[in-house]
Amino acid sequence: MAVNKKYMPDEIEGKWQRRWDERGIYKTPELPRNKKYILDMYPYPSGASMHVGHLEGYVGTDIVSRYFRMKGYSVLHPMGWDSFGLPAENYAIKTGVHPEDSTRENIKTFKRQLNSVGLSYDWDREVNSSDPNYYKWNQWLFILLFKRGLAYKAEADVNWCTSCETVLANEQVVEGKCERCEAQVIQKKLDQWFLKITEYADRLIAGLDSLDWLNEVKVQQKNWIGKKGGINISYDVVGCDKKIDVFTTAPVNFGMTFLVVSPEYNLVQKILEGDVQVPKNRLLEVKGYVEDYFIKRRSVKAIDDKTKTGVFTGLYATNPVNNQEVPVWVSDFVLMEVGTGAVQGCPGHDYNDFEFAIKYKLPIVRVIVGPDGDLSPIKRREQVIERGMEGRFVNSEFLNGLGFEEGLQKTMDYFEEKGWGKRVTSYHIRDWLISRQRYWGTPIPMVYCEACAKEGRSWFTTEEGQTLHDRDKNVQGGMAGWYPVDEADLPVLLPKDIDFRPTGQSPITRSESFQEGVVCPHCGGKARREVDTMDGYVDSSWYFIRFADSQNDEEFASQKAIGDWLPVDIYVGGGHVVQHLLFARFFWKVLFDLGLVDKSLGDEPFLKLRAPGWILGPDSRKMSKRWGNVVTPDDIVPKYGADTLRMYEMFMGPFEAMKPWSMTGVEGMSRFLNRIWRLFEETGDEDKQVESDKRVLVLINKLVEKVGKDIEDFSFNTAISGMMEAYNELVELRRSGAKVNWVEVWRNFLLVMAPFAPHMTEELWQTLEGEKKSKVKGLESNVFSSIHQEKWPEFDPSLVQDETVEIPVQVNGRLRGTVTLDSDTAKNEEKVTEEAKKQEGVAKYIEGQQIKKVIFVPGRLINFVV
RNA sequence: GCCGAAGUGGUGGAAUUGGUAGACACGCGGGACUCAAAAUCCCGUGAGCCUUUAAAGCUCGUAACGGUUCGAGUCCGUUCUUCGGCACCA
16 A cells, blocks of 8 residues: 655645546535535625635535535535625725736635635535626615515714715724725715614524524524513603603603703704794804714714713703703713614612712712612712613612612513603614625615605505505605615626716716616606615625526525525624624515415524634744735745645634634644654555454544544644544553554544545545555546545444543542543442552551542542541 | 633643542753754653662652542542633513
8 A cells, every 4th residue: 555655745745636627526416415505705805815814714615515425415615706896896996906807816816725725515506796797686675575564774973074975884084084095984864775674573582592502603693683671652842742752771760850851852952943942042052062963973973082062041940750940961972873763860879870979960860779889969970870781779759679670670571551651662773784885796776756756756656656565664765756766677787987086976887778768667767776885784795695596697595495505504704793794684584474485494594603713823923924924835835835724724723713823833734744654554454354353443433533522623633633633542552562454544544534634535535445455546537536425424423432440539639549440340430449548659558547428430530528 | 790611740641430649742951873954763752759879769740629439540528820702682
């Protein structure tokens, strides 16, 4: 079996990659049985090439995919490109290179790099989100949502760079300034398309329970959705017929001493307009404050200064529980978009209210007493007791003595009975703003007709002017004038005659071809297309469905293909933990509700989720051009080979942990592969008929069991250390003259190592099998049987336990010796006790003492208590 | 500030339901081979103490302190540090 050659990865890796490709051994099975859909989050093909950090997840899923193929599963393991997005457009602005061209080049580089490490993707299913064949279905989905009333257009704040005159994504705003030109970023109101994800908020929470996801991620999603139960309370303003509606989760109303409204609150407008009378000096102060607010608000997005400011309006409102009149203030710490835009100040029991009360010397009333029994007036922050903390009601009449939570519920019951308020549920999650005033994205396939808009017509209205769709009522603005593009006319192509330099409008506005011959689908009059494009998150919210049927021209994916492959069994990727996963789950649920996803598939798309940890540079800093610490596969593969890269990267540490790259670590792994290669070479001439010692059989069976289990647990590092241990033991056994059937050993060893080091194991496998088949000339022959099409070895459960075990002997819990026994005896308490007492080190400690108790864990440990 | 995760040798890390802490590797030290080097192989490697020709033995040790237990890296409480997320959310 001698290879007669040094391990030269560069000589074997390319060769096998080509042969695997020719034979199509990673093609997805046509008729899946026992399917596993194993998916990586598809990458953005950036101009900076891929680095080893990207690879961690890809190698992990590759190992898992190869393992499940060997276990007899039909595996779908595809890859594609999230290729729409800002970097390509910014690059175009800077250099004039069209995004389409730079994207194509970047994809080429990424694909070459992925292939260089031997990843087993089925490239026949590749998707590319900037390809019209892909974004056609993106547009189709948008229309689907629109027709269901799940897409609407409304006015919203956007980040606006005053110098570039363009909209910026949140990530592009750094400390209130434009990332590119450092000019001031302001908030600007623009008409924007939204998707109604809030309608699914409850189901997005409920679905999480059944998923095999990191708890951390579930918690983050729940926090993002931010569901809270509370009550809306309506307060009468003294001296006029106005009311102030407040939302609160903690109506400790006997401790309520003021109300605060947002500067954008309706009542403030009424004051300024003179509709509600307030003293002159109050009016002036409110006016000044509100004007200042609008200027400030339009300036910086990130207001680091959280010092609270506010002014008294001169108005009072009545607290119904005790008929006390409390002052009404205006403050920008109350956000219009949260709750009702007005809050009740209960400064003893809310940190924000407390801070405000201290600053403006408003009264603070204690109505909750904590476990410390402190009943003194609340003067310090530490004394504040918020909802969720332990406490009982005091100074609250009929509530006194009740627990905090119980008292709040009783208060809400009481308010509802009296008609002063109504329980409501509030959410932190907002509808998903998908409009981008940018070029490099999917055009939103909508047409606007001015004439129809004037008549109040839209896709949702009938000839008689009636609402066609009941959901129209939910849609803000009524969508007058808006019609989806006819599905037969999709895709709406992204125009190419574009000057994408920023001017303050969507770049597509300046395309001459884009609006040519656009007519209103309803009245046939001249109309115009929407010029905004979609957020890239829309593309990535359903690409995993397209992979099931990526070449389909008739549908976004056939029902059969979806039923065959989805949901995704294992989903791996870092970052994007909150947004992408929420959006994708939302899309899936919508499709599920519409029957486009069969009910039997369930309403969750990703059953198991794992996130690879960051790989840091050798200097333990985040890999970045700036630090010059970026390691790419191109730095490693030519010198050490793909297998070393894969093995090292998986050996570094736990899959999900953050870990620094180490070049000496890479060399260490390279040495290990060389040792394997050499041992294989050296054991070639051993007698093949020999029957292995039981120790050898146990070693192999344990290895097969361990590696399989570890792969399923994503514990690749321990799988590899298991292989190293097995190697070390084999060397030791060989040295000690044990009988080893090396063919049998290698067959198992190579098979369990194959998912990790596919090239090297293939080379050795062909040598091994070639010998068996008396030289079929594996390399030249077209009929070779790849190790990657072999079955995963079975292990014999009776052979995974060592013949002898070492039992630690403790006295009073301290280790005083060990006894080595065969594994059966080690389970027998009497015998173990007998042996243990004979131990010199043990006898010393129990001599002359009375043994009070013996703790015996069969096969594990014995402990004498004296 | 709030929510979440994590702290183990010089380094990356291992350790079923609580049951021999430091597997495996890197680094380092020593040795073999060599004219020499590289490569390779072998031995040692948590800290301290004692005794010694040697073998062995003892004590401490998993961020800090306390608790539960025959026994704690693992469970409970408090504190500190680091990382991730959200952030004037009422």
